[in-house]
Amino acid sequence: MSRIDPTSLRQAFGSYMTGVTVVTALSGQGEPVGFTANSFTSVSLDPPLLLVCPGKFLSSYPAFIAARRFAISILAEGQDDISTVFASSRGDRFAQVAHRHDPWGVPLIEDALCHFSCKTSSVHEAGDHSILIGEVEDYALRAGNGLGYVGGRYFSLGLEREALQTTHTRLICGAVIEIAGQVLLESTPTGWRPPQITCSGRGQSRTVLTTHLETLGMSVQLGPVYSAFDERDRHSAYILGSADAAPPTDRFSCFAPDALPTLKYSTQPIADMMTRYAREAQTRDFTFYLGDAVSGDQHNLMERT
Numbered sequence: 001m002s003r004i005d006p007t008s009l010r011q012a013f014g015s016y017m018t019g020v021t022v023v024t025a026l027s028g029q030g031e032p033v034g035f036t037a038n039s040f041t042s043v044s045l046d047p048p049l050l051l052v053c054p055g056k057f058l059s060s061y062p063a064f065i066a067a068r069r070f071a072i073s074i075l076a077e078g079q080d081d082i083s084t085v086f087a088s089s090r091g092d093r094f095a096q097v098a099h100r101h102d103p104w105g106v107p108l109i110e111d112a113l114c115h116f117s118c119k120t121s122s123v124h125e126a127g128d129h130s131i132l133i134g135e136v137e138d139y140a141l142r143a144g145n146g147l148g149y150v151g152g153r154y155f156s157l158g159l160e161r162e163a164l165q166t167t168h169t170r171l172i173c174g175a176v177i178e179i180a181g182q183v184l185l186e187s188t189p190t191g192w193r194p195p196q197i198t199c200s201g202r203g204q205s206r207t208v209l210t211t212h213l214e215t216l217g218m219s220v221q222l223g224p225v226y227s228a229f230d231e232r233d234r235h236s237a238y239i240l241g242s243a244d245a246a247p248p249t250d251r252f253s254c255f256a257p258d259a260l261p262t263l264k265y266s267t268q269p270i271a272d273m274m275t276r277y278a279r280e281a282q283t284r285d286f287t288f289y290l291g292d293a294v295s296g297d298q299h300n301l302m303e304r305t
């Protein structure tokens with residue numbers, strides 16, 4: 001019997017940063033099938049080969065194994081909703097997502113960063129998945145940033161860069177830190193706020209924030225950016241994080257997510273952010289907010305269970 005615990009192995013595999021693709025094909029009945037995959041890998045330039053690993057648990061597995069052709073759409077930043085549809089939606093996934101067809105009638109996701117149309121070259125059995133190798137017969141690439149995935153969460157290098165860089169004179173970089181299911185806040189004369197520091201905005205903000213938290217006596221694992229917004233002369237960015245223990249100072253307290261909307265905060269955008277955090281903590285479907293203090297866009301930061 002294997003000594004390897006599948007849950008922790010899955011976590012270890014998930015630490016590898018990948019892009020996100022949607023793999024599509026036509027079933028024997030000519031119905032479109034598709035699933036979200038991050039197991040995509042380029043294999044060979046000559047001949048042009050790529051691979052993806054469909055799981056035997058997929059409802060579309062028999063269709064993919066039998067298909068003579070398939071296509072890969074590499075998702076662009078902002079297409080996290082499409083990834084979610086092709087990872088979990090029960091109904092007609094294609095009815096929910098804009099798509100067109102390649103010259104062989106296989107669906108391609110509209111506005112994806114890149115499309116590959118492939119002829120199935122070989123299928124290899126590999127445990128609870130198979131390795132599907134395709135020979136690229138057509139492809140198209142557009143400029144832009146891809147959607148990223150690590151540790152069960154989406155990220156976007158483009159959006160992260162935008163969130164953490166600014167032409168404003170002041171960048172406030174803070175962390176919304178969970179400790180045993182509670183959120184760490186710092187008391188200030190004007191109200192509560194997440195621990196934060198002022199940085200130069202020239203790219204070292206994560207390091208500066210980590211060092212600041214270390215000087216408070218905390219070892220924090222930082223995740224994706226949770227919220228970034230401009231207010232007058234300053235740009236604020238708050239990153240999700242987790243830690244084992246609160247700093248040994250009575251300036252800091254931990255609050256259950258339910259209590260967050262009832263507190264007085266140092267600024268209104270922080271109050272809005274913490275109220276959103278309390279709401280999203282109920283389902284742990286966190287979103288990333290990028291905008292100004294009043295309005296902006298939200299992007300999924302799905303937590304995979």
Ligand SMILES: Cc1cc2nc3c(=O)[nH]c(=O)nc-3n(C[C@H](O)[C@H](O)[C@H](O)COP(=O)(O)O)c2cc1C
Pocket residue numbers: 020034035036037038039040053054055056057058059060083086087088089129149
């Ligand atoms: C980011 C991400 C990557 C995934 N990668 C794969 C993969 O490489 N292979 C796979 O079989 N399933 C993968 N999945 C899971 C499938 O997308 C999911 O189980 C599938 O859509 C379920 O389809 P079904 O309801 O038709 O069975 C991934 C899910 C996500 C969110």
